[in-house]
Amino acid sequence: MDGLNLHIKKSEFFGFLGPNGAGKTTTIRMITGILTPDHGTIRIDGHPLEDKQKIASVIGVIPESRGFYEWMTAVEYLGFFADLYGIAGKEKEERINLLLAEVDLIKRKNSRIGTYSRGMRQRLGLARALINNPQILFLDEPTLGLDPQGQEDIQLLLKKLNAKGVTVFLSSHLLNEVSNLCSRIGIINNGTLVAEGTIHELQEKTKLKDKTLTDIFLHLTHKSS
Amino acid sequence: MFTHIWKKEIQGELYTWKSMLWLVIASLLFSFTSYLLLTNKELSLLDQTELLWLLGKIIVGVALLILTIDASSIINVEFERETAESLFLSPVSLRDFILGKLLASITLWAAVFLVSIPYIIVTSAGSHLAWAFIGYIALLGMLGVVGFVFLIFGISLLYRSSKNTITTSLIILLAFATPALFTSALKNDVVSQVFSKINPIDNIFNSLDNVLVDYKISVIENWQFLLPLVIFCAITFLFLFLSAKRFTQQGIIRND
Amino acid sequence: MIRPMKKTFLLSVLLLCVSFVTRAHAAEAPPLSMQILSSKTLSGTAGDYVTVEGQIMNTGLQAVNDLTTYLSLVDTQNKLPVDLEDWSAEKGLYIGTIDAHQALPLNWKIHFVKAGTYSLIIVAEAAGYEIPQASTITKFNVSPKRNLNPRQVLPVALGTPIILIFILFLVTYKRRVEE
Numbered sequence: 001m002d003g004l005n006l007h008i009k010k011s012e013f014f015g016f017l018g019p020n021g022a023g024k025t026t027t028i029r030m031i032t033g034i035l036t037p038d039h040g041t042i043r044i045d046g047h048p049l050e051d052k053q054k055i056a057s058v059i060g061v062i063p064e065s066r067g068f069y070e071w072m073t074a075v076e077y078l079g080f081f082a083d084l085y086g087i088a089g090k091e092k093e094e095r096i097n098l099l100l101a102e103v104d105l106i107k108r109k110n111s112r113i114g115t116y117s118r119g120m121r122q123r124l125g126l127a128r129a130l131i132n133n134p135q136i137l138f139l140d141e142p143t144l145g146l147d148p149q150g151q152e153d154i155q156l157l158l159k160k161l162n163a164k165g166v167t168v169f170l171s172s173h174l175l176n177e178v179s180n181l182c183s184r185i186g187i188i189n190n191g192t193l194v195a196e197g198t199i200h201e202l203q204e205k206t207k208l209k210d211k212t213l214t215d216i217f218l219h220l221t222h223k224s225s
Numbered sequence: 226m227f228t229h230i231w232k233k234e235i236q237g238e239l240y241t242w243k244s245m246l247w248l249v250i251a252s253l254l255f256s257f258t259s260y261l262l263l264t265n266k267e268l269s270l271l272d273q274t275e276l277l278w279l280l281g282k283i284i285v286g287v288a289l290l291i292l293t294i295d296a297s298s299i300i301n302v303e304f305e306r307e308t309a310e311s312l313f314l315s316p317v318s319l320r321d322f323i324l325g326k327l328l329a330s331i332t333l334w335a336a337v338f339l340v341s342i343p344y345i346i347v348t349s350a351g352s353h354l355a356w357a358f359i360g361y362i363a364l365l366g367m368l369g370v371v372g373f374v375f376l377i378f379g380i381s382l383l384y385r386s387s388k389n390t391i392t393t394s395l396i397i398l399l400a401f402a403t404p405a406l407f408t409s410a411l412k413n414d415v416v417s418q419v420f421s422k423i424n425p426i427d428n429i430f431n432s433l434d435n436v437l438v439d440y441k442i443s444v445i446e447n448w449q450f451l452l453p454l455v456i457f458c459a460i461t462f463l464f465l466f467l468s469a470k471r472f473t474q475q476g477i478i479r480n481d
Numbered sequence: 482m483i484r485p486m487k488k489t490f491l492l493s494v495l496l497l498c499v500s501f502v503t504r505a506h507a508a509e510a511p512p513l514s515m516q517i518l519s520s521k522t523l524s525g526t527a528g529d530y531v532t533v534e535g536q537i538m539n540t541g542l543q544a545v546n547d548l549t550t551y552l553s554l555v556d557t558q559n560k561l562p563v564d565l566e567d568w569s570a571e572k573g574l575y576i577g578t579i580d581a582h583q584a585l586p587l588n589w590k591i592h593f594v595k596a597g598t599y600s601l602i603i604v605a606e607a608a609g610y611e612i613p614q615a616s617t618i619t620k621f622n623v624s625p626k627r628n629l630n631p632r633q634v635l636p637v638a639l640g641t642p643i644i645l646i647f648i649l650f651l652v653t654y655k656r657r658v659e660e
Contacts, residue, residue, distance in 0.1 A: 032314055035476040056316040063314060065478070067307030071237050071656075083229040084315040128311065242656070245649040252645050256638035263634055340645065343637045350633065 001026060001037070001191040008169060013162045015182030016171040019221050023191040024171040025064045028138050031169075032061050045135060057085070060134030062125045062142050070114035074105050074124055077113060078131055085132040099127040102157060118145040126154065136167040143177060155181060179213040189221045226317055230325025231332070238299065239333055247295075251287050251337050255344045258283045262348070273352050274437045280348055281358065281433040285366055286402065288337045289373060289426070293398050296330050296374045297391035300381040304478075313477045319469055327374060334370040338363060357442040365429045368454040372425055373398070375461035379468035401426045425457045511607040512541025513579070515550070515587070515616035523621040527596045535587035535603055535616070539579040547608030548576040552589050557620070558598045568594055576605075596625040 001023050008014045018024045029035040031042055033049050047054045069077060075096055082092045100106045103123035108116070113124065122145050129137060142158070143151040151174075158181060162168050172178050178185060179199060186196045195202055195216075202216050203209050211219075238244065262276045300323075303309040312322070342359060349355035376397065381390045404417065405426040421427045432450035435441045444451065517523070519534040533552070539545055551573045554563035565572045569591040579585055587603065600620050606613040 029476075029478060034310055034313060034478050036474065052318065053316050056314065059314075061311075061314045063310040065307035065310040067309075067311070069233070069237055069308060071241075076236075080229060080233055081311075081315060084226065084317055086316075125311075132315075240652065242649055242653045245645065245652055249642055249645045249649055252642045256642055259634050260638045340641065343641055344634075347634050347637045 001030070004040075004188075004191070004193055006186060006193065006196075008167060011162065011165045011167055012184060013158075013168045013182045014170065015178035015185040016169060016188065017173075017175065017178060017185060017217055018171075018188035022188045022221075024188060025140055026191075027188065028061070028063070028140050028169070028171055032059060032063075032138055034063070057132060058135045059138060060129035060132060060136070061138045062129045062140055064140045066121060066125060068113045068116075068121060068124065070112065072113055073111060074100060074109045074113065074116075074127075077124065078127060081128050081131045087132070095131065095133075099130055102130075103127045104153065119147060119150050122146055123150070123154070126157070130161075134166065136169065137161065138169045138171075140171045141173065142170070143172070143174065151177070175213045175217060185213070187217060187220050194220045226321040227324035227328065230317065230322060231328040234299070234325060234329030235332060238295075239329065239336070244295075244333065244336075247291050247333075248336055248340050251291065252340050254283065254287055255280070255341055259344050259348050273348075274354065274440075277345075277348055277352070277354060277358055278434055278437045280344065281362060281437065282430055284337075284341045284345075284362055285369060285426075285429050285433075288334055288341075288366055289369060289398060289402075291337060292330055292334055292370050293373060293377060293394045294391060295333055296377040297381065297394045298387040299326050299329060300378060301385060301387040301390060304385055305387060310478060319473060323378060323465070323469065326378070327371075330374045331367070331370065334366060338366060354437060354440075357436055361433060361436050361442075361447075364451075365432055365454070368451070368458060369425055369429050372454065372458040372461050375458065375465045379461065379465040382465075382468040382472040405430055423453055423457075425454055428453045509610065510612045510614040511545045511548070511605060511610045512539060513545065513548075513605050513607075513614045514538045514540050515603045515605060515614070517601065517603070517616065517619040523601070523619065524623065525593050525621075526624045527593050529593045529623075531591060531593065533587075533589040533591060533601070535589075536584055537576065537579065537587055537603075537605060538584040539581055542581050544578055544580045545607045545610075546578045548579055548605060549607075550574045550576060550587055550603055550605045552591070553602045553604055555600045555602075556597050557600050563599065565591075568592055593623045596623050598622050 004023075004027065006027075016024055016027065026035060030037045031044070033052060033055060042049045044055050045058050047058075049055060069080070072080065078096045078099065079092065082088075082095060087095060097106065097109075100109050103126055105120060105123055105127065108120065113121065116124065122142070126139075126142060129139070137158075139158075143154050146154065155177060158168055158170070162181075168181075170178065170182060184196070184198055185202065187194050187202075195205055197205065199213055199216075202213075202220075203211060206216050206219055208216050208219060258280055262279060303312060313319075341362065345358050345362065346355050349358050373394075377390065377394045380393055381387075384390050384393070401424050404420060405424055421431075428450040432447045435447055435450065441447065515535060515537045517533060517535045519532070523531065523533065525531050537548075537550060552565065552569060554565060554568065555561070556563050569589055571589060574587060574589070576585060598620065599622075600618050602618050603616040604613045605615075
């Protein structure tokens with residue numbers, strides 16, 4: 001990464017675009033504390049990254065690593081993470097059932113994750129990211145592997161969450177998904193933020209008025225490489 | 226927090242056919258040993274306390290081997306299965322993670338120990354050594370297991386690979402175990418004697434000998450064997466601490 | 482001149498006689514008396530380690546040199562000599578010189594390898610004597626080792642793995658059913 005400066009406002013739906021290897025996943029990992037940056041500061045909701053307990057309680061993440069405990073059922077899996085977040089008793093049970101209903105896994109809640117399809121695992125990952133009622137969501141390709149219906153369902157859910165005030169940081173390859181959902185977009189290439197703003201602002205910056213996000217993206221990433 | 230990790234490990238890693246198979250193999254080895262000790266013409270002439278000593282060595286040896294193999298993968302499997310990132314994004318700290326895994330390893334040791342108890346009781350019959358035997362196997366086995374698990378966890382955090390960790394750990398176990406099997410006649414030189422004093426496996430075997438054959442059952446009478454074991458645990462804990470510090474500096478996921 | 486010659490002749494004859502006497506000694510066993518002092522406590526159980534305590538005494542007028550004593554064991558039940566390799570690490574004890582009328586202790590640590598009835602004898606040989614001296618025979622019994630009956634271990638040796646295998650199948654079956 002090279003001198004990345006990002007400021008995401010509360011309740012914003014921020015899209016993070018970039019070609020493969022640009023540094024999208026690295027950025028999310030640094031922001032969420034999985035990777036340690038060489039220099040610079042990161043603050044989430046005013047808290048420094050060192051305050052891990054506080055940070056963990058306010059964020060939810062769908063990371064790039066999509067591993068699950070295959071021997072667990074969906075209920076057991078979400079129950080395990082609920083325990084880690086200190087959610088217990090009736091609240092835990094209600095939360096799990098609500099999330100599984102939201103991601104359309106309620107009918108398979110007692111099946112082992114090892115029997116789930118890729119799309120089902122993706123949805124379970126989103127349910128896990130929401131288990132602690134996060135204020136900020138970091139999503140690394142959340143609709144990857146989903147069919148069009150599945151993608152739409154997730155997008156609707158994310159819109160609903162954002163409307164409730166949840167800040168969403170979405171990293172995706174799907175430009176139409178980003179342009180539909182995001183109020184502001186950042187484009188990264190070779191570890192550098194090459195542009196940032198609303199679609200309109202990006203059009204102004206690149207002098208590509210009436211052009212789609214795809215055109216702007218290709219222009220910026222081609223130019224900066 | 227670490228209790229949830231511990232519980233997950235018991236359900237996912239210990240309450241499985243693989244771990245049960247380890248216990249079945251251990252019990253078959255104990256069965257074979259105890260029956261052989263009593264039926265083989267030469268071995269059955271040994272004094273009962275020497276039979277118990279042999280059985281004690283087998284119990285500790287088998288337990289250390291099982292724990293070495295288990296502990297070598299229990300940490301790295303989270304990274305290899307890509308479940309570590311989700312785990313560390315929750316409020317779980319590295320300390321909770323390691324503590325939960327350590328308790329899971331100790332639980333496996335406890336299971337092996339429990340399997341060995343019927344054999345201890347039946348071979349100690351008539352010798353009034355059953356409780357001392359059980360107590361010292363528990364104490365010495367625990368110290369040995371904890372020390373080795375600290376060492377293996379430290380290696381796991383450095384290598385971040387189950388395959389490399391298990392290879393290194395088995396070589397280390399072999400390096401400690403092989404000299405301990407030599408008779409005292411072969412340990413006449415200064416180097417062998419010094420190594421014998423610091424070798425945790427030698428100290429476990431010698432303490433069992435002290436208790437069972439020489440009937441010195443108080444902890445004070447075994448301090449010269451217990452102290453090196455405690456020091457071994459302290460040194461390996463320090464190694465784990467330093468490995469964990471390096472691991473944290475490198476990041477949970479290495480950005481290779 | 483004849484008298485000194487006569488003296489010399491007589492001295493030579495005397496010396497010759499002495500040498501004959503010495504040679505006559507050489508055909509005899511050394512003047513030693515050996516006994517087992519611990520004969521009453523010698524019996525034991527197979528597997529026991531016992532110390533055979535004995536004493537050797539020079540009953541002669543001269544010192545006996547280059548003296549070695551050996552233990553010899555016979556299985557009187559089966560009427561066979563016993564190979565002492567497993568019974569004793571030291572079959573022979575080298576004493577060296579025992580002065581006239583001196584008594585020295587003898588100690589052998591032996592391992593009772595097999596149950597039975599045995600006869601023990603100590604044999605001593607010394608330089609200058611063609612035949613050894615033997616002690617009196619000491620008899621002792623070795624009782625069979627009061628061992629754990631393997632049948633007592635069988636229930637555990639067989640039962641524990643069986644129970645664990647049963648639990649293993651139970652766990653595997655339960656997991657399969659849940660899937």
